[in-house]
Every structure is written in structure tokens, then in C-alpha cells.
Amino acid sequence: MSTLRDLAEEHTALRPADIDHLHRIAGDWQLLSDLSFADLLLWVPVDGDGTYLCVAQVRPTTAPTAYLDDQVGRIVGGAEVAHLEVAHRQGRIWREGDPVWYGDVPARHEAIPVRLRTGDGEAGEVIAVVGRDTNLSTARTPSQLELNYLTTADDLAQMIADGTFPPPRHPGETTSAPRVGDGLVRLDANGKVTYASPNAQSAYRRLGYASHLVGEDLAKLHRRLAGDPLEGTDAGNAVLAALRGEAPPRREIDARGATMLTRALPLMPAGVPIGALVLVRDITEVRRRDRALITKDATIREIHHRVKNNLQTVAALLRLQARRVAMPEARVALEESVRRVASIALVHETLSLSSDEAVEFDGIVDRVASAATEVAVTEVSVGMRRRGTFGVLPAEIATSLVMVLNELLLNAVEHGFPSAGEDAEPAPADAPRPEVVVSAHRAHKQLHVSVTDNGRGLPEQFDAERGGNLGLQIVWALVTGELRGTIDLRNGADGGTEAAIVVPLARGTTDRLTGRAGPP
Secondary structure, three states: OOOHHHHHHHHOOOOHHHHHHHHHHHHHOHHHHHHHOOEEEEEEEEOOOOEEEEEEEEOOOOOOOOOOOOOOOOEEOHHHHHHHHHHHHHOOOEOOOOOEEEOOEEEEEEEEEEEOOOOOOOOOOEEEEEEEEEEOOOOOOOOHHHHHHHHHHHHHHHHHHHOOOOOOOOOOOOOOOOOHHHOEEEEOOOOEEEEEOHHHHHHHHHOOOOOOOOOOEHHHHHHHHOOOHHHHHHHHHHHHHHHOOOOOOOEEEEEOOEEEEEEEEEEOHHHOOOEEEEEEEEOHHHHHHHHHHHHHHHHHHHHHHHHHHHHHHHHHHHHHHHHHOOOHHHHHHHHHHHHHHHHHHHHHHHHHOOOOOEEEHHHHHHHHHHHHHHHOOOOOOOEEEEEEOOOEEEHHHHHHHHHHHHHHHHHHHHHOOOOOOOOOOOOOOOOOOOEEEEEEEEEOOEEEEEEEEOOOOOOOOOOOOOOOOHHHHHHHHHHHHHOOOEEEEEEOOOOOEEEEEEEEOOOOOEEOOOOEEOOO
């Protein structure tokens, strides 16, 4: 299914600013749909030929839908869009007309012009029309709650026609909560409550307010309820800001062990401030779970910190033992073990600073590469370079991969380049500087890694799987076992050696390269 932007750009001459405004409406119009007990359809005129294209649709959660089929992408014209034409050309809300039928479902049509205000705050031209279509099959005498919902919906509809709804969204805010069904409070121009839904009343009772809300000054009530004076002032000021016509950020109120999220919206039909709409939601359990997760995360980070400390202790003990061993071969083996333990400790050190079980791997690779050049037993000065980015990797991949890269880098530095005594003849003056390059990229749910050098290459009849030193055997076992990947150790096309590794990325692996979770 094409997106709103795709449809608008393909079929209309709307400007990017117009399309952005339509996106804001579609991001916040569930509120209007629920208050109206109606489907909302966003129609845009197609090239001035009298036809309209539906680019977005939302169904109410408070009433049955008028449309069983999705209407997005549908182009209509003629008598079917007469009400849209009136709203578009005359710039007014259209409510006339008899019910229409969609199969066995009777529906009432309304049309709301959509304006984008100009830079100087003036009402601009009509750029689209919101169709408000109500299923009449369950029509009955409305209750007090429904009457207040419908009255508020009419005010917001007029604000859409004025270009003052939806309000600007604050950074970091989402549109998921609170919703109409969570709790609704309507205020008059003086900030007094004129109506509170049963769910809103229940939310305030959990904060310790047992009386009925109608007639209360809500800003003062918020200040009284909040245990924290600063928090109470913020929640109260949010209500006052909405009464002045502003759209303040959402605020939370904590009292008596309960937490309530509030969202205050100004009501300004035709530019006249008549009060405010306050949506509330009891989020006590949500915040309790958040606190539990924070505690759990802190515990996990502390565990990683202790594992890192223990690994460093093991490395220190091995280092002390290496100094006391007389046999050169044993000393070398112990020093290699120290480096392997230290590389794993790097991962746990990073995890101890992270908020989840994933690590930014680029920094770890850079540190391992730097350490490889410092501790490698060689007379040759070898440069290290990283190309591409690993992104964020889960701990189970990072721990094994860092050991693999540590072994490959050390092997490339120590064995890829001949020492001065091994050279049959001195290297030419224009010979490239010895260098090892680590490359990484992601494709097709896989991480592709290569470690290449410009050294002397592999000896003939070399078999990495069956031969090679202990380090290469560790690499082979980790890649094919723990990482469930593949490795190909070969001579490079332009000389030197290349180790090519392909590792499958697990479901849900965080991918900072794309800014989203990895595909399932």
C-alpha cells in the first residue's frame, strides 16, 4: 500500500509543506475520530478535474466503522464528491444532505476543509478535505458522555478548518497515549471542569481525589494533588497554557503511589478560546514496570562490570605466570591467552556501559586493532585501518566476533609481513606501507567482514581448517560454531591475504545503519 506522501506526490500538485501538514493531521486524528464516533477519510483534489483521492483513513475505536473495506487509494468523482467540492471550494464545514448507504450500512456524510496557516498566522487556502462518515446503523439517543464527545469533536473539526489543529508536536512525544477512552475532561474558558468522563474520574480517584470533578479549577487541583511542588506547578501550568491557546507538552502527576499522564489541548473554534480539552490516562502499572526494567538493566550492567573485572583479574594472573615461566614457548602461549581474555573483557566493559544487551562494535574493533599493533611480536611497523561500520551487535555475536578479529589481526601483523632478516632483498623505496584493513557491511540479513593485508600471502597448500596455528583453529571453530557463519581464508587478488567472514544476523538485531530493528 502506498503511503500518504507517495499518493499525494504522484496524483496532486501539493507542496511539501502541504503534505507535511496532512501527515500531522493523520498522526493526530484518531482523537477526532473517537470523539466523532465516525470514520475519517483524508481526500485531496486530483489536478483540478473534479475528482478526489483518498490518501489516509482512520476508524473509530468508540463506534462501528462505516467502511468494511479500506478506502485509501480510491479515486471518486461526480455526485459522490459533491459534499467534498462544497467544503473545498467554499472553505466551510458541510453537514447537509440525507444519509447514504454503503451496502447494508447507512452513513451520514460530513466534509471538513483542511487549511495550512501561512507564516504570518493567517488562514491559508484549502489544501484537502476530511470526510467524516458516521455509521448510523446503531443510532440512538446519545448519552451525556456522547454529547460531550460530539461537542468537542465539532470544536476540533472547526479548528482543522481554521488551520489550528493539530498543534505542533513536541520533540520525543508520540501519539499513542492518552486517548479519548482513557479519560476526558472538558474545561470552560476559566479553567473550570464542565464534564469529566467516568474513566477520567477514576484516574483522579487513584491520585486521591474522591469528589466529583465538575466545577473544579483543574490547574489548582493538579497543584494540590502532586506530591512534588515542581511537578504540580508544571501540570497546573500546562492546563493554563492550553487555556491561553497554547499546546503544552504532556505532563505526569504522581500522588499516593499512582501516576497519571495528562495531555492538554486548547479549544479555539474560529480563533476564539472557549476552554481546553484534557486527556488523562492512569499509567501507574506502566511506570511500575519501567522502574522494574530500570532496576533489571542496572543489575545486568553490574554483572557485566563484575565479569569484566574478573576477566581482567584472570588476565593479570596469566601475565604474572608468564613472567615466571622459563620456557619461551610456554611464555608465548600464556601471553596469547592474556590477549584473548582481554579482548572478551572489552565486550563486557562496553556492555556494562550500555542500556541493553547490544554494543556499538566499531569502537571495540578500533581498540582491538590498536592493541594488535602494540603487542604483536614483529619488527615491521604495520598500519591499521577500518573501512565501513559494524553498527550495533548483540552480545552473543560481539563476544565471539571480537575474539575472531583479535586472532586474525594478530596473525596478519605477526605472520603476514616478513621481518628484515627474512627478506631475500630489500623492499623497493616506493613499496606500499605494510597495512591491515578491517572492512564491514550488512546485506541480506548478514554481516560481511573481511580482514585483508598487503603482505606476502599464504603459503602453498595452506589449509586453515586442518592446519595453521592455534589462533586460526580458534577462529575457524568460533565462526562455524558459535557464530554459525562461514569463513574463507585466501590470497588477495592484488597480493596479501584476505579472510572473508559472513555471519547471519539474528532476528531483532539492532541495526543503527538503518535506524530500525533488523527484519525477522
